[in-house]
Amino acid sequence: MRFFSFPTKILALTLALMLVLIVLVTSMSLQRLNESFAEQQELKQRQVEQHFTQYQLMLQSQQQAWFESFAELTALPQQTGFSALSAALQQRYDALTLYLNIEALWFFDSAQSQFTFESEAFPAELMEMIEKTRTAQRPHYRVYCQAHCSSVVSLPLSDQEGNIAVLVSSQTLADVVIALGKAMQSEVAIVRMAEQQLSVLSVTTSETTSAANLTAMLEQQNVANVNAIASSGVILQGTPYFVHQLPLVQQAEQQFSLLLLEDIQAYQLANRTFQWQLVGFALLCFLLFFWLTYWLTRRLTGRLLQISRALPLLAESQFRAFRQALPKASTLLSDEVDRLHDASQTLSRKLEKLQDDMSAQTRELENMAMFDLLTGLANRNMLQFQLKKRIAALHAEGNYLGLLFLDVDQFKRVNDIRGHEEGDKLLIKAAQRLRSVLTKTDLICRFGGDEFIVVTEVSTPEQLALLAQTLIDAFHQPMLIEQEEYQLNISVGISSTRNADLKPDDLVRQADLAMYQAKGKGGNSLHFYSQQMFEAFQDRLALESDLKQALLHNQFAIHLQPKIRLTDRRLQGLEVLLRWHSPARGMVPPDEFIAVLEYAHLMIPVGYWVIEQSFEVMAALRSAGWRDLTIAINLSAAQLNDVKLLAHLEKMLTHYELPAEVFELELTESMLANNIEETIVSMQRLKQRGFRLAIDDFGTGYSSLSYLRQMPVDTIKIDKSFVFGMLDNQADFDIITSTIAMVRKLGLEVVAEGVETQAQCKTLIQHQCDIGQGYLFSKPVPAAELNKHLLKHIDENGQWR
Secondary structure, three states, X not given: OOOOOHHHHHHHHHHHHHXXXXXXXXXXXXXXXXXXXXXXXXXXXXXXXXXHHHHHHHHHHHHHHHHHHHHHHOOHHHOOOOHHHHHHHHHHHHHHHHHOOEEEEEEEEOOOOEEEEEOOOOOHHHHHHHHHHHHHOOOEEEEEEOOOEEEEEEEEEEOOOOOEEEEEEEEEXXXXXXXXXXXXXXXXXXXXXXOOEEEEEEEEOOOOOOHHHHHHHHHOOOOOOHHHHHHHOEEEOOEEEEEEEEEEEEEOOEEEEEEEEEEOHHHHHHHHHHHHHHHHHHHHHHHHHHHHHHHHHHHHHHHHHHHHHHOHHHHOOOHHHHHHHOOOOOOOOOOXXXXXXXXXXXXXXXXXXXXXXXXXXXXXXXHHHHEOOOOOOEOHHHHHHHXXXXXXXXXXXXXXXXXXXXXXXXXXXXXXXXXXXXXXXXXXXXXXXXXXXXXXXXXXXXXEOOEEEEEEEEOOHHHHHHHHHHHHHHOOOOEEEOOEEEOOOEEEEEEEEOOOOOOHHHHHHHHHHHHHHHHHOOXXXXXXXXXXXXXXXXXXXXXXXXXXHHHHOOOEEEEEEEEEEOOOOEEEEEEEEEEEEEOOOEXXXXXXXXXXXXXXXXXXXXXXXXXXXHHXXXXXXHHOOOOOOEEEEEOOHHXXXXXXXXXXXXXXXXXXXXXXXXXXXXXXHHHHOOOHHHHHHHHHHHHHHOOEEEEEEEOOOOOOHHHHHHOOOOEEEEOHHHHHOOOOOHHHHHHHHHHHHHHHHOOOEEEEEOOOOHHHHHHHHHOOOOEEEOOOOOOOXXXXXXXXXXXXXXXXXXXXX
């Protein structure tokens, strides 16, 4: 699209308006000129009519006065009859014709009812005029045309006896035409129009035009009627004439008119000259206005274009060049461009300052986006960027790209016990220790929390193992923070590749899987990624998907295992155990799917389902008469800290109308070691409501005795791994006996899990263990078979068989 500047558009619009205005004024002036000419012609038309009427009246008055004088001279009023007058007319007719320009004379005697004198045959058309004159006894006038036009006057005369005679005289209009032509200074003609043919009866001309030529030219006009000549005018020998028409008489389908031909050639020439002068003046005004407007806007347009050409420099951040390219400010009178100039100067300086600020903030944001604020190491964004670049540079015969995934063992305990501020200090120390071991070409990244990633290039994968061991050894030395030592170890997962098509996330995921394998070995070790690990990971994902389907299709079930009081072998309660019978996998052991439930965040919905099933079983047992039993329900860490747990338990108690003390909620010792303070708060809320609390798998975790004294627990359950080996392993035996003694001193109840032999049972009784649970007494029983199973194994004395 072609560019048109704003001043150009204003100029074009102004000129267009000016042109329209000039055209309108010129048109109105020309129209007014034409109207003035029309008014002048109308005025002249009236003048022609007035002059013709005056000349005709003067002629008629002259005839009337002369004949009245003639009648007096012949003493007609004193005579009887009109014979003397008629004789006098015959005697003096020639003199009348000569001096009065009388062309015809008739005297009609009323007594004889015939003409007593007639110079020529009387036209029949005039008989009506004689009757009117005699009847009205007053003169009548009319124009009568035959070969030429004449003014006819009929005059009533009376004798002594009052008889009326009519004297009729005819006088040619030639004198009138001549006088009118001289008075109006124009050619005058009397014409006849018959059968669309124009003929000239009489004509008077100026000195420059002959009568014959004018007569011939008029008769050559091809017109339908006389009015056509009057409306359009005529052109005779190239000379334009304006025609004033004066109708004279209509006789026998013949129209006689008087035409005054006004030569308007000079007028048209003057009019045309005036029109050209007017158009020239209007054009001159337009050109002057155009030049003035252009001169006024040219400087404005030039300065605006200069600013527009300088504006791209702002986009290129060339602020100083932009200010230099701006037009200079006006020295005399400022205008809008000067204000735009000042605003552009201010804008460029503000933009320059804003760019400087943005550059500084961008560098700061880049550091925040690419580096960890706490340790100063690279973060995940930098890791992704570097991995993409380094993987793209790999080739089959080159070096290996190695990735080491580091996790600080037991770091969560430091946060829980010492707080996050102390944990952050340890992370800073850990970052410094990594920098001291690695080279500048190695990329060190804080992946998140207590996880770090090291990216390096090696010629063989074995070098990655050496580097990982070096990092593990570097953390063997305790970290000193504010005079306190911390011994932290690390677990390292290793992955490597030469594949330039490998995705960065896949390389990180492989090392992450390997790191979990290293932590599974107890930590403080390294592990290489292998395909078997990936397959195991895939199996876990498939198992997770099946567990979601199991929850959706109600494939879970609960079994209950009796707990027997060892001193009197009476049934103390039941523990609820979760079982899963998969249509595809069959009966899946709890050890295989419980951990996956926790990892997939399914323990909370499954746990609530177990609670509902347990309450239903307890309600059925109490309805069957088993009112002294308790049911133990295992809680996961996620469920214990769920804000909806207590409300859900309250809802179940209300629905089934059960007391809270018949339910024992079991928590694993390893679960208590994490977030122990928050866990104690949750336990106290449950205890205040009336629920019994138990610690399961005691001896396998890291519970502190000081925290154990703060926990509102009722029961300690010794893990079955110690019971299995207590008769063969002195260490397991010592752990069991010391645990029973300690727990009894705390006033708590002791439950031994995994009791399978009578020897184990006797040993536990000897050391005052309260309750036993295991295959020696009963395997877990499906809920549907529980009542029948209890009736079968409890004798008439209430003891367990």
